[in-house]
Every structure is written in structure tokens, then in C-alpha cells.
Amino acid sequence: xxxxxxxxxxxxxxxxxxxxxxxxxxxxxxxxxxxxxxxxxxxxxxxxxxxxxxxxxxxxxxxxxxxxxxxxxxxxxxxxxxxxxxxxxxxxxxxxxxxxxxxxxxxxxxxxxxxxxxxxxxxxxxxxxxxxxxxxxxxxxxxxxxxxxxxxxxxxxxxxxxxxxxxxxxxxxxxxxxxxxxxxxxxxxxxxxxxxxxxxxxxxxxxxxxxxxxxxxxxxxxxxxxxxxxxxxxxxxxxxxxxxxxxxxxxxxxxxxxxxxxxxxxxxxxxxxxxxxxxxxxxxxxxxxxxxxxxxxxxxxxxxxxxxxxxxxxxxxxxxxxxxxxxxxxxxxxxxxxxxxxxxxxxxxxxxxxxxxxxxxxxxxxxxxxxxxxxxxxxxxxxxxxxxxxxxxxxxxxxxxxxxxxxxxxxxxxxxxxx
Amino acid sequence: xxxxxxxxxxxxxxxxxxxxxxxxxxxxxxxxxxxxxxxxxxxxxxxxxxxxxxxxxxxxxxxxxxxxxxxxxxxxxxxxxxxxxxxxxxxxxxxxxxxxxxxxxxxxxxxxxxxxxxxxxxxxxxxxxxxxxxxxxxxxxxxxxxxxxx
Numbered sequence: 001x002x003x004x005x006x007x008x009x010x011x012x013x014x015x016x017x018x019x020x021x022x023x024x025x026x027x028x029x030x031x032x033x034x035x036x037x038x039x040x041x042x043x044x045x046x047x048x049x050x051x052x053x054x055x056x057x058x059x060x061x062x063x064x065x066x067x068x069x070x071x072x073x074x075x076x077x078x079x080x081x082x083x084x085x086x087x088x089x090x091x092x093x094x095x096x097x098x099x100x101x102x103x104x105x106x107x108x109x110x111x112x113x114x115x116x117x118x119x120x121x122x123x124x125x126x127x128x129x130x131x132x133x134x135x136x137x138x139x140x141x142x143x144x145x146x147x148x149x150x151x152x153x154x155x156x157x158x159x160x161x162x163x164x165x166x167x168x169x170x171x172x173x174x175x176x177x178x179x180x181x182x183x184x185x186x187x188x189x190x191x192x193x194x195x196x197x198x199x200x201x202x203x204x205x206x207x208x209x210x211x212x213x214x215x216x217x218x219x220x221x222x223x224x225x226x227x228x229x230x231x232x233x234x235x236x237x238x239x240x241x242x243x244x245x246x247x248x249x250x251x252x253x254x255x256x257x258x259x260x261x262x263x264x265x266x267x268x269x270x271x272x273x274x275x276x277x278x279x280x281x282x283x284x285x286x287x288x289x290x291x292x293x294x295x296x297x298x299x300x301x302x303x304x305x306x307x308x309x310x311x312x313x314x315x316x317x318x319x320x321x322x323x324x325x326x327x328x329x330x331x332x333x334x335x336x337x338x339x340x341x342x343x344x345x346x347x348x349x350x351x352x353x354x355x356x357x358x359x360x361x362x363x364x365x366x367x368x369x370x371x372x373x374x375x376x377x378x379x380x381x382x383x384x385x386x387x388x389x390x391x392x393x394x395x396x397x398x399x400x401x402x403x404x405x406x407x408x409x410x411x412x413x414x415x416x417x418x419x
Numbered sequence: 420x421x422x423x424x425x426x427x428x429x430x431x432x433x434x435x436x437x438x439x440x441x442x443x444x445x446x447x448x449x450x451x452x453x454x455x456x457x458x459x460x461x462x463x464x465x466x467x468x469x470x471x472x473x474x475x476x477x478x479x480x481x482x483x484x485x486x487x488x489x490x491x492x493x494x495x496x497x498x499x500x501x502x503x504x505x506x507x508x509x510x511x512x513x514x515x516x517x518x519x520x521x522x523x524x525x526x527x528x529x530x531x532x533x534x535x536x537x538x539x540x541x542x543x544x545x546x547x548x549x550x551x552x553x554x555x556x557x558x559x560x561x562x563x564x565x566x567x568x569x
Contacts, residue, residue, distance in 0.1 A: 020510075020512050020546075020550075021512035021513065022512075023509065023512065023546065024546075082469075083468075083469040083470070084469075086468070086469040087469045087470065125497070128496060128497075129467070129469065129470035129496050129497040130469070130470065130496070131496060131550070408472070409472060412473070415472070415473045415474055415475055415491070416472070416475070416514055417474065417477050418474045418475065418476050418477065418492060418507055418514045418516045419477055419478050419513055419514065419515050419516070
């Protein structure tokens with residue numbers, strides 16, 4: 001048996017955990033640049049706020065019902081996600097972290113325990129200890145676990161656990177699940193399936209597997225098998241080694257000039273370099289790219305990209321920024337409305353791998369010392385207290401985040417206050 | 420007479436690398452075999468990191484248990500709240516620190532450690548949740564000594 005543990009309205013629940021004044025009120029979270037809605041509390045869903053809807057379309061509705069909106073606080077969500085994944089491992093041995101708010105778990109070896117009692121207890125503890133409510137669905141395959149999870153959320157919200165452990169339950173669950181709600185199907189394929197008379201998950205489980213492969217893909221064929229109860233998508237327990245670390249963000253407003261774009265790039269590079277050091281890697285190379293707004297029907301489009309190699313694999317921010325900005329110089333052209341810039345560190349190796357250039361060892365030791373101190377100062381006093389001058393201070397490229405909540409779990413000045 | 424033993428303390432930089440470069444040369448230190456783990460405040464104050472959060476105390480509602488405005492509370496959400504625990508509750512949209520009092524006769528009450536704040540009977544609360552249990556409090560004693568009657 002495989003389970004999927006999934007946080008209910010994850011981002012909205014994170015916000016609510018640290019602010020009791022919004023308990024029971026409708027809450028939504030905005031995407032980057034406060035553009036669209038990416039998370040909704042149950043109350044907000046009930047008021048008709050749909051997923052991914054642009055904010056300008058629901059402004060009136062939000063005012064009318066006093067719906068509280070937050071900019072996405074990924075620092076907070078990332079930290080909460082790491083906590084929840086750690087708590088999950090207190091209860092389940094084999095875990096695959098599937099996304100920021102979902103983990104697959106193996107329920108093998110639970111045969112002699114009462115599975116429901118165990119999972120229900122785990123679910124309650126994960127929810128209470130983190131402060132974010134979770135739902136657990138369990139089935140013979142990942143796809144069935146997903147179906148069960150939907151039922152847990154929709155029908156047994158207070159219990160938070162649903163297990164498909166009999167043939168009767170499997171058939172009943174499939175008949176009550178729309179084909180577009182099946183894991184991996186989605187709307188486009190769902191529409192095509194509808195046109196040939198496949199409307200719910202049960203219909204899909206009954207189609208000829210070879211037909212599914214011929215007409216659609218091997219992916220859909222697997223889904224058919226999985227719905228029947230034959231597991232074809234195993235748990236991936238080993239996280240593949242990181243091949244690269246990237247950062248790309250959209251600008252709050254279009255940028256045309258080189259200076260602010262290079263400033264943004266320097267900041268993204270500083271971020272990925274921090275991540276690199278945290279993971280104890282050094283980077284052998286980097287790639288930089290630029291982009292206009294590909295959704296615009298009128299703007300001239302330009303998406304250049306450039307890659308380069310470091311003299312020595314390194315994690316030293318000033319060097320990486322220097323190389324990134326050199327790359328940007330080579331691809332930047334005047335006359336476009338730029339919407340994003342990105343950087344990716346490539347050819348990652350462990351920082352103990354001795355591809356050291358003997359003649360540079362002295363500099364390298366100094367760099368290690370300096371960057372250690374910089375990381376320490378920034379950890380204690382807040383990000384970018386000490387920064388590379390190229391990161392600048394103007395920040396006109398910065399994301400719009402007008403409704404950002406405090407970083408309750410990662411910044412001392414932001415912790416909750418208790419009366 | 421309080422007896423205080425002094426231990427070597429860990430820098431908050433998680434570890435001290437023995438070699439700062441990848442080029443390892445020279446003799447190992449004869450002390451290497453005798454190195455012991457450093458002490459860390461985390462080991463003392465945090466038993467379940469994933470469920471532990473920090474909060475700042477404001478006001479004087481806990482002054483009789485020597486917890487004051489500005490102190491930092493270590494809150495463990497995995498601790499089961501018990502009689503006489505110091506808990507963080509969400510009451511009417513705010514976080515409050517209270518002493519949980521469970522008594523057959525008086526029911527469950529939330530007490531403050533300050534005579535100016537009357538006990539709260541939880542049956543009378545509409546919006547109430549225990550958010551977590553306070554396990555440790557970090558207090559800047561050096562800034563506090565002016566409050567003492569010595």
C-alpha cells in the first residue's frame with residue numbers, strides 16, 4: 001500500500017498558523033508579483049474565488065467579502081514544508097517528497113498493525129505538531145492513493161484519512177471521481193477522453209491498455225493499470241543528486257536598461273550561491289538567460305542564453321556574480337522590454353572534491369574564510385546585510401510583494417508575539 | 420550555594436572544519452582523538468526541532484513566574500499540554516501565554532501569573548485553541564538585573 005500525505009490549502013494554512021486573527025476568515029495567497037491567486041482557504045473557495053484567477057478580476061469580490069490577501073512568502077512556506085517533511089519521517093520510513101506540500105509514503109510492513117489507527121494518529125500529529133492540517137489517502141498504487149486523498153479531503157475532512165483497501169471501495173471511489181481529477185490526466189486529455197465516452201475514473205480503468213498507449217501515451221497506459229490496482233509508478237526514495245541550482249524571477253515592471261537587470265541578476269546569483277554553500281557544493285560553470293514577456297502578442301520577443309565555465313569550481317559569490325554579469329553583457333541588447341532574467345549554476349561537485357588549482361589554493365582559502373563570515377553575518381542580521389556592491393540598493397526590478405506576512409520561523413525580529 | 424560547572428561552548432557556526440582547504444597536508448593533531456562534541460543551546464532547549472517555534476513575550480502577565488516583556492519563549496507544538504503547563508493559546512485572534520489549570524471542581528482554567536489578570540474559564544471562550552507548550556524561556560539577565568530587589 002502507498003499513501004500520499006498532502007497539506008490542506010498549504011500556503012493559506014501556513015499564514016493562518018501564525019496569525020490567529022484570521023482564523024475562520026477567507027484567506028487567499030497571491031502569486032509572484034501579486035498577479036494571480038495561487039492558494040485559497042476553504043472560506044475563500046466557498047465565496048467563488050477560483051484557482052489561478054488574476055487579481056484584478058476578483059478585486060471587487062475580495063473587497064465585498066473582506067477577503068484577506070497575502071503575497072507569497074516562500075521563505076515561510078519552504079521552512080514549514082521542511083518541518084512537515086521531517087515530521088512525516090517520524091512516522092513513515094520510506095518517503096518520497098513529491099512537491100512542496102505532498103509526500104508519498106510506503107505503508108509496507110504495516111500488515112500486523114491496524115493501518116487506519118496508525119495513519120490516523122500520524123495524520124493528527126503531523127497536523128498538530130506543524131500547525132498545518134494534512135490529509136492522507138492510501139491505496140494499492142500512487143494513482144489510487146491520490147484518488148483516496150481527494151475523498152479524504154472532500155468527504156472525511158475532519159478525519160483526514162481515507163483508505164481504499166477493498167475492491168468495493170476501489171470501484172466506488174473510481175465511479176465518484178471525474179476523469180479530469182485523476183492524477184496525471186488533466187483537462188486537455190480529459191476532454192479528449194470525454195469525447196470517446198470516458199467520463200469518470202472507472203471508465204478509464206476499463207479501457208483497453210494498448211488503446212490508451214496508441215491513442216494517447218505510455219503515461220496514460222500506466223494510469224489505466226494503476227487505477228486497476230497494478231502499481232507501475234514506484235516510490236522514488238533516492239533524490240537524484242542535484243545537477244544544478246537555478247533562480248529565475250519575473251520583474252515587477254518591465255526593464256529595458258542594463259543596470260537594473262544586472263543588479264537583479266547579481267541578487268539571484270547571490271541567492272543560488274548561498275544555496276550552493278548550504279548544500280556544500282561548488283559550481284564548475286554557470287548559465288545566464290534573459291527573456292521578454294512570451295505572453296505578449298505585441299512585444300518583440302528575445303530569449304538569449306549563454307553558458308560559461310569557472311576557472312576553478314567555486315562557491316564564492318563575488319566571483320560567480322562577476323561571471324554572471326559578464327555573460328549578461330554578452331547577451332543583453334537594447335530595445336526590448338525584458339520581463340525576466342535567470343541564472344543556473346552547473347557542473348556541481350562536492351566542495352571537498354579536490355579539483356583545486358594548486359596555484360590558487362591561497363586565494364581559495366581566503367575566499368572560504370571571507371564567505372563564511374559573510375554568511376554568518378547575514379544569518380544573524382538578515383539577508384544581504386553584507387552584499388556584493390553589484391547587488392545594488394535601488395531594487396527597481398523587485399517583485400511586487402505588497403502584502404507580505406512576517407517570516408515567522410526564520411527571522412528573529414519576525415517571530416510571533418505572545419501577550 | 421549554587422554550583423556552576425563551566426563547559427566549552429560551541430560557536431553557532433555549526434562546525435569547525437579541521438582543514439580549510441582541499442589540499443590536506445601536515446600531521447594530524449595529537450588532540451584529534453580526544454575531541455568531544457561541543458555543547459549547543461539547541462541540544463538543551465530543543466527536543467523536536469520540526470515542531471519547535473520561537474515567540475516573543477510582550478507585557479507583564481507572567482511576571483510572577485519571572486517571565487517578562489521581551490523574553491523569548493521556546494514553544495514545542497509536539498508537547499502534550501498538561502496541568503500547570505505554560506501554554507500559548509490563541510484566544511479571540513491573539514496569542515496569549517497562560518498557565519493551564521485542570522481541576523475536577525473548577526474545570527479547565529487559564530491563569531496568568533499576575534494578580535491584575537483574572538483567570539479565564541475556557542467554557543466561556545468562543546474562539547480558543549492551545550497552540551503549543553512553552554518549554555524554555557530565554558531571558559537577557561544582564562539587562563534585567565535593574566528589576567531585582569538587591
